[in-house]
Amino acid sequence: MSERPLTPAFLESPFVKEKVLLGMPLRTYVKSLFTPWNAIAAAILLAGIPTLVFRFWRGLGAVSNLSQTNPWGIWVAFDIVCGVALAAGGYTVACAVYIFGQKDYRPILRPAILTGFLGYALVVFGLIVDLGQPWRLPYQFFLTPGTTAVMYEVGWCVMLYLMVLGLEFLPAALEWLGLVKVRRLLGSLTIGIIVLGVTLSTLHQSSLGAFFLMTPGKLHPLWYSPFLPIFFFVSSISAGIGMVIVESAISHRAFHDQLDPAAPVDLDKITLGLAKGGAVVLFAYFFIRLQGLVASGRFDLLATGWGAWYLFEMLGFVLLPSLLFALAARRHSARLARAAGLLTVLGVILNRFNVSLIAFNWNVADRYVPSAGEVITSLTIVTIGVLVFRWIVNRMPVVHEHPDWRGAH
């Protein structure tokens, strides 16, 4: 009787022990969580969660620097507009593998889809934080749909695409749980799901750019263009490629123990293949941006301070990574390709910030600078994403294939 275990019985079940605690006794598992990275994550969450509570208790103004002249801040610019672009790796790689038949990208497919799924989930989380009355979010679908609004289309697409990404990732969870029949059924639906995902992504990635079509005069003429939807769509592909390169490099290092020694992955080769794609897409993007400039005819603005900022973005974060990708592919330098990938990701973030924040309201006196509360909230959202990503990768077949399901759809 005195030998009664201190831990509840369910923690001793083989399922919990193997699937959740990674085969460790509870005490060892908890101890394994005390790492420097986790300490940083805990510090961010400790600051961020009370900030979120305060935001809903006292309103947007209590935490943010939003104002009547600057109604949108980094919660829109970073959490939503950048978030959607940076989650584009899912549809980019899914399209390459399933539609174009580039099967050698398979090892990076599931991490890309998981990044996309978590990315979109966090976009919705960010949206809930930013909306004044988020509990009314379902109104646009059921009660009073604003069918003439660009946001109406984006709302539908993001909701459906989140479900599609869930379905695209579900096989990994089902393999983890050992649910063979459902897993097989889902495999037979793969192509349909992928096609739907690419279609929805084309629509809403471009429509995020269409948000700003009604803001000539507020958005600086070097960034305002009737072609904004096309700019946003094409740059979402380069964002997807850049994110997949960066994310796979980090995952490969961080989750080294998760890799399958029986099926070694040549990540350098995959990265160089992506670099070729990146070079072409970024070069095309550079030229359509130039076409936008030619169509606006505002070459005179290049000689201003805003012109210098525009050239900084165009040359340093579009043309340069494009050339670096090409050079990396030619010299077979995966290192260079990763640097170009990082530059591409930063370039897309810079572009989305320029359109939705920096070059927006460029001509008003009252400029917006994010508050500490806004920054810590955005950091919290990113941290939650990283923690959930790690939790899943450590358990489900993401960076390696499940031995029973090798090469399966």
Place this chain on the structure above:
Amino acid sequence: MNLNRRSLFKLAAAAGTAGVVGAAATSSASVPPASKDARGVLVDTTRCVGCRACEAACAEANALAGPEKPGDDTVFASRRATSPTAYTVVQKGTAKSAAGDDRYAKSQCMHCVTPACASGCVVKALEKTPEGPVVYHKDRCLGCRYCMIVCPFGVPKYEFSSATPLVKKCTFCAERQARGLAPACTDVCPSGALKFGKRADLLEEAKTRIYTNPGTYVHKIYGEDEAGGTSWLYISDVPFESLRLPDGIEKKSYPEMADGALSAVPFVITLWPPLLMGMYTFSKRREEVAAAEGNEKQEEGHV
């Protein structure tokens, strides 16, 4: 095998159609045209004396806190802006008339003929009524603040300090109008600077005043073409910029600027799935041929 693939295709098409059918309806950002009887207000700034009676009447009609420092002209020292508790404010112009008189202009929602805010609202919280007013349904608003982003006149204001915030702006006294009354501000105006009536008639009236008083007015009606036309129209004998009315407004309908993008939506929905399925079929066949050729080569090797 073949049947299987065909059923997959059907499934994809069905899922695509059913899922995004709502989005397909979004082919135009335009709002229905206003009726010919739509109401408007003509603001003749040559008649405005800056008494701010309109501000007081507005506050009373909308149950707002009273105007800032009533009767005290020091409020005119700086640029004034509407707020969640003041739907209209009178600005003092920076230029004086030829006779040396101060010039004032009241600012409030312009009630555009084709409003960007209403066309961009995802829950129809802002709606253009055929009678003229752009009305706000406070029980629908999500608080996305896109109306503030797109309004070229910077009109909608938000209750950032509230936990259940709403957008606040001039209502054009839609409820009073429905009862056959004039908007509170136009009712109270003692100098005749505000004239309420049918927008079409007011445009005629404005042109008549300009033509029958040669040399007095600037030859322009602010609001005739701004943002595709607004319910509120202004005439002036000093440059409009000096009255602090927003400058650089495009002279076309703002919702039409998003029409091109929205009209592409149905095409993407109908064209992308078959196009992608076609590409999938090609890459699948390429693989099958490669596999078959590989087998043949192996067999040849055995011979």
